[in-house]
Amino acid sequence: MNLHQILTETRNPHTTHIDEKTSLEIVTIINEEDQLVPQAITNELPKIAQLVDRIVEGLENNGRLIYVGAGTSGRLGVLDASECPPTYGTPFEQVIGIIAGGDTALRFPLEGAEDDAIQAEKDMEVLTLTKHDVLIGIAASGRTPYTISAMNQAKKAGATVGCIVNTLHSEMEQIADIPIVVQCGPEVITGSTRMKAGTSQKLVLNMLSTAAMIRLGKVYGNLMVDVQPSNEKLTQRAKDIIVEAANVTLKEAEKALAEYGSTKAAILSLVTGLQGEEVHQVLDQYNGHLKKAIQSQM
Known part of the structure; x- marks a missing residue:
């Protein structure tokens, strides 16, 4: 393995003397480098949209969206997956985050877990992958053995395979049906891929899950109408959304x-005047798509 061939492992010429800077100069440099990340994502928007389409198609056919990664990449996948149920009311088994080393690796560094390709095979067997699933491997280098193994297992099962990587011509890019390659350049601190690479992965994950949920009708206008009122804050948010969407007190x-x-x-009831069980029946008729359900009554 030659790490110098991996973009995120090369030295950043803009930060070679960062250890001589004041605190303000350091954070200014970091901020300037961070601003390069969204620019780098721009070139990948068509592929991101293509992957969104496959995710929507899969979820509409009872498939799942599965993120797989190690270290920072794995944690980001788990984070995005864990936010979907409270935000969009998805079943916990619909969007899944898998990290090398399991839940322990969320809090503690298990660096050797990323090399365990055999464990990835076992973890994928537990999922019983199908052709309707979409599995997305995440890795800055695009060469993580655990993630590559998971992607290969998904290919064998006929699932759609995507990836989010930060280095061109990686093995993960070659395996993926839809590869997303965000070239955000060398890190501020050489090899610290929790920085720009991690930021780019988080932004792309935000796009994938948010766009898919919008397409699935879990957003009305720009309101998260499938929010689950599971605590005081979310209950108040639900009430505020109803006030805004239905123009009521x-x-x-x-x-x-x-x-x-x-x-x-x-x-739906407040806007259309529907009452009782008919409200849920109409929503079910339109697969929970609120705007379509409202338009059907107008």
């Missing part, structure tokens, strides 16, 4: 939310 929103138990159903 907070009291009316609270009553509808209590009656129907869901933000989406409450809005």
